[in-house]
Amino acid sequence: MQRPRLIATDLDGTLLRRDGTLSARTVRALRTAVDAGAEVVVVTARPPRFLDVLAAATGLTGTAVCSNGALVYDIAARTVTRSLALPLSTAREVATALSAAAPGLGFAVETGHTFLYEPSYRLLLSGNARSELAVASLTDLWLSDVPIVQLLAHSVRFEADMLLALAENSVGGAAQFTHSGGRGLLEISAPGVTKAATLSALCAERGITAQEVVAFGDMPNDLTILRWAGTAYAMGNAHPSVLSAVPHHTTSNEDDGVARILERLFDGD
Template sequence: MSTRDRLPRLVATDLDGTLLRSDGTVSARTRAALRAVEDAGVEVVFVTARPPRWLDVLADCVGGHGRVVCLGGAAVWDLASGSAHEIGGFADDALRGIVADLRDAVPDVALGLERHDGPSFDPWFPRDEPGLDPAVRAVPVEETLADAGTDRRRPSPVGKLLAVRPGTRPATRPGDVHGGTSDDAAQEEFFATVRSVVGRRAHLAYSGAAGLAELLAPGVTKDAALARWCTRLGIDAAEVWAFGDMPNDLPMLRWAGRGHAVADAHPDLLAGADVVVGAGDDDGVAAALEAALRGR
């Protein structure tokens, strides 16, 4: 077997649409494959757009350490301690102008702010998330931003700014990334407007939710956060396998020594990946890891 086909030192995998099945669960086969590669000395890191509050149910899938690059690269989270190794994103001052400009450009836009320690949403934000404190939807998000020059403690950075196109139906669970309408033309028009408004102040990281523009601070990406974490561990890009399904995963797949797209991935990933594996519902990540273990 060639060096390229041997077990990597680190496996980095997206969650929704990649490792997880369409119902948001992790199969027994996938859990077993992850345990087996970790037992073989491979570091497993989840890399996801999810915020920390959507990660606890996955803690038993990544060994004892539970490290997750989350919020699209804005944080590296430790599930065992419930704390962050890294935190990045927008400062509140930088967001004020972006929020105001989005309000002007898209009347009735619904906005949300995701910080590592919790969210805030417009009262009309279309999300039905069980167990969410009603206080996080009490006021428009700009009213939760700290005023420049105040003496009170500055809040943690906003990892992600969410902008929802008016008329989009709510997601009902963390894994519901395919909610919303299916009007691709309206969605692309919305995304184009958002890109024009924010310019270089933010970048759009599309993870698959219809009608949802996920905005990250300049320089905040999955691949950049993963690269920093690998440097910390002394692992080169050539020693990393990455798995994904959506355009926000493509830079990570290109950075890694071997990039894998699941079979039902976005066309950009299918074209740009080194290898195509089975879909999430077919345990494609697990199958690839099992084959590498057999070939040791």
């Protein structure tokens, strides 16, 4: 392919190593691409506050599509520039239906700045304690006046693939369901909110076509963007559904899979 105008990359399992860091090789490849005129857009399930920590450690700047497309974030300015919230009534409807389909679920709400969880929700992230706020019951999740960016459902019994199938069968098109590999974790957004929908809108504003985008990802929540981009690569460590759906593969995140492709595209003339 010709040199892309925009590089869209997932973070966990794609750009980042297992320890959450960027390798020196990856940093160098990204800088080479930017120096050549390409824009790098991070497209992640992570909320903006995670990008703040990453930017402080790596110098990462630019635009990020966060929370599976629900937020657009200016990393340098630390500002949300676009938000696509999940309606409260929809969140309550989905939680009720999923509780019936998969008993024992715990629920949490992501606002982009804070994370609210009820007692049955047990998947808390290390290093995130200052942003995690426990509430007394499921009902209390719906009392906050802060818009819901994502509803999260966690099960100690069902794997994420099973939860995804149960959600699609029981709630239909009420919301957008996906997962990013978290054990027993289902990620729920407003209907139509995906990584691809938000990135395509950003590209349209910049006069960039899908054919001018190269994308990288590893999990089901990356599939919309991998199918939309003109050229897409599944990581060597990707979920089986991603490996089967995406014809181009690179090496794993531990083996600098993104950097290897960017070097091929941007090193030398």
